[in-house]
Amino acid sequence: xxxxxxxxxSFIFFFGYFSAQVGIQTSQVSPSAILEINTxxxxxxxxxxxxxxxxxxLSNTDVATIPSPATGLFVYNTAHAGTFPNNVLANRYYFxxxxxxxxxxxxxxxxxxxxxxILSLNSTSTQTFTYNGIxxxxxxxGGIAVSFAxxxxxxxxxxxxxxxxxxxxxNISGL
Numbered sequence: 001x002x003x004x005x006x007x008x009x010s011f012i013f014f015f016g017y018f019s020a021q022v023g024i025q026t027s028q029v030s031p032s033a034i035l036e037i038n039t040x041x042x043x044x045x046x047x048x049x050x051x052x053x054x055x056x057x058l059s060n061t062d063v064a065t066i067p068s069p070a071t072g073l074f075v076y077n078t079a080h081a082g083t084f085p086n087n088v089l090a091n092r093y094y095f096x097x098x099x100x101x102x103x104x105x106x107x108x109x110x111x112x113x114x115x116x117x118i119l120s121l122n123s124t125s126t127q128t129f130t131y132n133g134i135x136x137x138x139x140x141x142g143g144i145a146v147s148f149a150x151x152x153x154x155x156x157x158x159x160x161x162x163x164x165x166x167x168x169x170x171n172i173s174g175l
Contacts, residue, residue: 056093059086060101066076071098 023029026038039047055065055075059082063069073096080090088094093100 056077057081057088057101058066060088060094060103061086061099062088062101066096069096071096075101076100099160 010158021029024037026036029036045051048109054076056079057065057077075094077088077092077094078090082088
């Protein structure tokens, strides 16, 4: 009888102590990963990529397509849908932050970071320009081109980024 309890509790302890991790093409999964996919040993031409679930989200607040999405859930959106400001774009990766589907594309992340920020331009050279209300390059109203020898863009947070070219353009409409 005692032997039966020992075996029973040994199995409970053994399986409760270890956690499962899955490795594909690897025998040593990183301790911080539940899933690790390694293609470094595969020959060129036979390597594979990771394909996340493809869905057609209805908006960036959509909880109908995937009911009760887990925070951090990652999908590839296949269709344009929704109306601004809750729209989603096709052919982009999105993740659920617990409230909204957020676009992972670099362009929109950059635009989101820079939009609605106060920018200051620093230059040691004198700036001269003429504004006639029309940008002759694009024909659009409101364009002013200002050239900088070595421009610094100073964000209201105090961080500084340097542009390597000589021209920097500010549009009235933002980015």
